[in-house]
Amino acid sequence: MQPQPDGAGNQTLKARHARVIPHWVDQMYAEPLELVSGQGVMVTDANGVEYLDFFAGLATTATGHNLPELVEAVTAQLGKIIHSSTLYLIRPMVELAELLVSLTPPMQEKAFFVNSGTEAVDAALLVATSFRRSHQIIAMRHSYHGRSFSAVAVTGNRGYSATNLTPFNVQYAPYAYCYRCPFHLTYPSCDVACARDLDTVIKTQTAGDIAALIIEPIQGVNGFVTPPPEFFPIIREICDRHGILLISDEIQTGFGRTGEALWGIEADGVDADLMVMAKGLGNGIPIAAVLGRADVMDSLTAGSISTFGGNHLASTAALANVNYIAGHDLVGNAAKQGATIREALLGLQRRYPDAIGDVRGKGLMQAIELADADVHRTPRADLAAQIQEACRERGLLVGKGGIDWNVIRLAPPLVVDDSHVGEALRILSEACTHVLAGP
Numbered sequence: 001m002q003p004q005p006d007g008a009g010n011q012t013l014k015a016r017h018a019r020v021i022p023h024w025v026d027q028m029y030a031e032p033l034e035l036v037s038g039q040g041v042m043v044t045d046a047n048g049v050e051y052l053d054f055f056a057g058l059a060t061t062a063t064g065h066n067l068p069e070l071v072e073a074v075t076a077q078l079g080k081i082i083h084s085s086t087l088y089l090i091r092p093m094v095e096l097a098e099l100l101v102s103l104t105p106p107m108q109e110k111a112f113f114v115n116s117g118t119e120a121v122d123a124a125l126l127v128a129t130s131f132r133r134s135h136q137i138i139a140m141r142h143s144y145h146g147r148s149f150s151a152v153a154v155t156g157n158r159g160y161s162a163t164n165l166t167p168f169n170v171q172y173a174p175y176a177y178c179y180r181c182p183f184h185l186t187y188p189s190c191d192v193a194c195a196r197d198l199d200t201v202i203k204t205q206t207a208g209d210i211a212a213l214i215i216e217p218i219q220g221v222n223g224f225v226t227p228p229p230e231f232f233p234i235i236r237e238i239c240d241r242h243g244i245l246l247i248s249d250e251i252q253t254g255f256g257r258t259g260e261a262l263w264g265i266e267a268d269g270v271d272a273d274l275m276v277m278a279k280g281l282g283n284g285i286p287i288a289a290v291l292g293r294a295d296v297m298d299s300l301t302a303g304s305i306s307t308f309g310g311n312h313l314a315s316t317a318a319l320a321n322v323n324y325i326a327g328h329d330l331v332g333n334a335a336k337q338g339a340t341i342r343e344a345l346l347g348l349q350r351r352y353p354d355a356i357g358d359v360r361g362k363g364l365m366q367a368i369e370l371a372d373a374d375v376h377r378t379p380r381a382d383l384a385a386q387i388q389e390a391c392r393e394r395g396l397l398v399g400k401g402g403i404d405w406n407v408i409r410l411a412p413p414l415v416v417d418d419s420h421v422g423e424a425l426r427i428l429s430e431a432c433t434h435v436l437a438g439p
């Protein structure tokens, strides 16, 4: 459908956006979409067209759109008090901290609330560097941790690295990207060489006193790159040996999305010194948190406030949302529906082996990487873009990712049922046939 004039001098919303919003605020699709309402797993655009939402507002609306329990809780709170700041006691914030501490592994003892994932990453880096009295950080290649000065500094993705200025001394270690193994080895005979290489990075690229290593349990923006189960125990052991704090960025993997546990890193039997979470915490209401060891969290030597962080409204929303996730076994649902999706994606790969190079992910984080079947596995961003557009034309929203933008990402709300998944897979299959089957 053609974009419609939108008032304001007869311009489209796209043109108005371009005039007043910086050009680097990325949009998806040749004709960007304006979503105006949502119900469960469905969303509706400004032209009244309905879509199955298999990207969930960037893996955020974990419990779906317009969840009655959340709407009721937020509406009731709106009429009482929205905000007071952290200079006052905030009952829902304390209750939310108690809930999150009870739902996370044992090292997560205290919580600090902020407004976005980026801010949570920043807070984690602040407490870690203060505690360790060092500004040396290890981040992973292909990572994404946000858009602020400090988050960009630990992001190993040129597409999101807007500056070479940095508050830290950062070294990048290899991640377990098996499809594009940095050592050209094959799992499991590789003995997870990528994880073991961390020791070499520490010995050859640092002065030893590293404050923290920040890592995603599954690399989200990089297209759901998923390490083998041995990876995190090895990383944890090396961090422990060198006194390095491990920060698990659970912003995409948290709240059960992996279908294995509430937290991505938990599934491999590993706890982190600090965890950051956002997206699924508030289901779209801006709230994020850093949790961690009490001694680390308490280590700041100056006072701090967070004007909005954990305010009455955001904490109330998060409480309703997290209680819903925990009370409705959405982890189990993510596992069940994710298995169906994975099976179908593997079927697509068998059908189009020359275009679908890799199928990966866990639970409701599933992806296909589009690449030629040549020795370089040449990334095919063009195919990913075409498949994404073809899905949209047929009523399905999916995401893209990968350092070369050649990955299709499926990350629907955790409340998807059999019929949503069946219909989404039917559309995806049709879109792949349209794009990949050739003349």
Ligand SMILES: Cc1ncc(COP(=O)(O)O)c(C=O)c1O
Pocket: 058, 116, 117, 118, 119, 121, 144, 145, 146, 147, 216, 220, 221, 249, 250, 251, 252, 278, 279
């Ligand atoms: C793993 C990860 N960390 C951090 C962020 C930054 O979160 P936000 O966009 O809420 O600032 C994101 C956002 O996509 C993310 O995926």
